Amino acid sequence: MNNKITAKGLFHVHSEYSADSNLKLIDIKRNSNGFNFFILCEHEYGLTRKKFADFLNDCKSHSNKGCLFIPGIEIKIGNSHLLLIGNISFEDYLHLKNKKRVNKKDTLLVWAHPEENEIKEISSFLPFLDGIELWNLLHDGTFVFPVKKLRLLRRLKKSNENIKAFIGSDLHNFEFFKKQSLVLSVKRLAIEDVINKIKKGEFFSESGNFKVLGNGSVEFKGKPIAKLPHLTLLSCLYKLYRRLIQLVINISGGILDFLGIKGKVRKRLIIIFRNSFGDY
Numbered sequence: 068m069n070n071k072i073t074a075k076g077l078f079h080v081h082s083e084y085s086a087d088s089n090l091k092l093i094d095i096k097r098n099s100n101g102f103n104f105f106i107l108c109e110h111e112y113g114l115t116r117k118k119f120a121d122f123l124n125d126c127k128s129h130s131n132k133g134c135l136f137i138p139g140i141e142i143k144i145g146n147s148h149l150l151l152i153g154n155i156s157f158e159d160y161l162h163l164k165n166k167k168r169v170n171k172k173d174t175l176l177v178w179a180h181p182e183e184n185e186i187k188e189i190s191s192f193l194p195f196l197d198g199i200e201l202w203n204l205l206h207d208g209t210f211v212f213p214v215k216k217l218r219l220l221r222r223l224k225k226s227n228e229n230i231k232a233f234i235g236s237d238l239h240n241f242e243f244f245k246k247q248s249l250v251l252s253v254k255r256l257a258i259e260d261v262i263n264k265i266k267k268g269e270f271f272s273e274s275g276n277f278k279v280l281g282n283g284s285v286e287f288k289g290k291p292i293a294k295l296p297h298l299t300l301l302s303c304l305y306k307l308y309r310r311l312i313q314l315v316i317n318i319s320g321g322i323l324d325f326l327g328i329k330g331k332v333r334k335r336l337i338i339i340f341r342n343s344f345g346d347y
């Protein structure tokens with residue numbers, strides 16, 4: 068039995084256990100078509116031992132052979148946010164909150180939406196950090212690659228080469244669902260197996276036409292791009308291209324208005340027009 072499953076998941080999802088999301092695990096599961104796992108990173112505000120236990124139970128009871136909920140907590144240290152993920156306990160959370168290392172092999176520590184000026188705050192965690200969000204879709208926007216985060220990652224890797232690169236969804240509703248994914252292959256869909264693969268760097272994340280490998284290499288439409296100036300130029304051009312398409316869509320909406328085309332027909336025409344640009 069050496070068969071491997073290619074598993075597709077979402078990294079950094081907020082469910083109703085975070086005050087600013089009302090996604091229920093059952094609804095995420097219902098919409099999970101194509102996704103095998105969800106790495107939940109709930110805010111710590113209002114977190115009690117009881118709420119934490121309910122959260123773990125909920126993750127367990129909604130997980131099955133084809134859909135796995137991996138628990139995690141988004142912890143504030145100063146202005147920085149750290150994600151503690153995996154087989155975690157309430158004690159682990161308190162431990163990290165007290166700025167101590169959680170030394171368990173099936174847990175991950177990831178710096179969420181990192182900023183250069185926050186390095187000082189989390190410097191004591193850097194030696195055992197498993198990764199950073201190279202791209203947080205909520206903070207950095209979708210599709211346009213945040214080049215400065217790659218610069219930061221390369222800098223951090225000089226002191227800790229184990230730091231991996233993630234694309235985080237920071238999903239609070241279904242709006243950006245299915246526009247990104249974290250892909251890896253495992254023997255069985257279990258927390259330990261997924262965490263183990265991530266720790267080894269054997270995974271990649273995708274968003275739009277960009278692909279980020281666990282080691283921080285970046286590809287655009289399947290082509291590797293190693294030089295930061297190239298990536299900067301590509302990102303700028305891509306941003307411009309997206310803005311132009313948006314402008315063209317807005318103008319065409321104006322033309323439909325001018326022609327007096329309204330309601331469902333207008334909506335339908337705009338969708339057809341938008342889709343004709345593909346995944347722009």
Ligand SMILES: [Zn+2]
Pocket residue numbers: 079081108141179237
């Ligand atoms: Zn978050």
